[in-house]
Amino acid sequence: MSTQEMKQAVGNAAAKLVEKGMVVGLGTGSTASYFIAALIKRYQEENLSIHAVASSKHSFDLAHQGGIPLLDIDALTSIDLTVDGADEIDPSKQMIKGGGGALLREKIVAHMSHEMVVIVDETKLVPALGKSLLPVEILPFAHTATRHHIEKLGYRGSWRQTKKGDTYLTDNGNYIFDIHFSHLLDNPRNDEKAISSIPGVVETGFFFDLAGRVIVGFADGQIIIKK
Numbered sequence: 001m002s003t004q005e006m007k008q009a010v011g012n013a014a015a016k017l018v019e020k021g022m023v024v025g026l027g028t029g030s031t032a033s034y035f036i037a038a039l040i041k042r043y044q045e046e047n048l049s050i051h052a053v054a055s056s057k058h059s060f061d062l063a064h065q066g067g068i069p070l071l072d073i074d075a076l077t078s079i080d081l082t083v084d085g086a087d088e089i090d091p092s093k094q095m096i097k098g099g100g101g102a103l104l105r106e107k108i109v110a111h112m113s114h115e116m117v118v119i120v121d122e123t124k125l126v127p128a129l130g131k132s133l134l135p136v137e138i139l140p141f142a143h144t145a146t147r148h149h150i151e152k153l154g155y156r157g158s159w160r161q162t163k164k165g166d167t168y169l170t171d172n173g174n175y176i177f178d179i180h181f182s183h184l185l186d187n188p189r190n191d192e193k194a195i196s197s198i199p200g201v202v203e204t205g206f207f208f209d210l211a212g213r214v215i216v217g218f219a220d221g222q223i224i225i226k227k
């Protein structure tokens, strides 16, 4: 199976977990988009009565085009089930997310959810976090100073840019500073604490203790659901 096929397979598997009457949180990214497509199919073919909230404008648009009724998140205090992808996930289900830039809203949606189902292909499994970049959402106000303080703690990274070379802006109008680590992290919770303590840091891409079931797709076609 190709990576895209694995992503589609886990997206399809997650869509089967959605039950009638649920408020569903929609993640962001290519894997979450496969989930949204599969959910739209169920919604249309089975007349599944559900409502959804989206973690990004992109996911909102996908669901909206498919006819899924979307709710204003400000009218809710909880969500039944959220399905989202991840950039990295370790054996204890701790994650790094935000490759798609939606980390802040994704974390809020995940935190509001009774369960966050994570859908990944096997390339996202890591022995410890820190293999790829850690996205950090930063307020534009005084962002040079915020970066300086992050670097003073010993972290290195770069501002995310669009394909055209402009500064990338999140749905919240903030910047993303992508930190790269020189080795896998021994204690990512310490890194999270240190980075988050800097004023101007809005959110980091560390997602601790949020994952419920994890659906993993393997190249040989196997799909495993980790509880």
Ligand code: A5P
Binding pocket: 027, 028, 029, 030, 031, 032, 084, 085, 086, 087, 097, 098, 099, 100, 101, 102, 103, 106
């Ligand atoms: C979006 O901001 C991210 O958190 C994604 O969930 C994550 O980057 C995984 O993306 P893919 O499903 O595109 O690999």
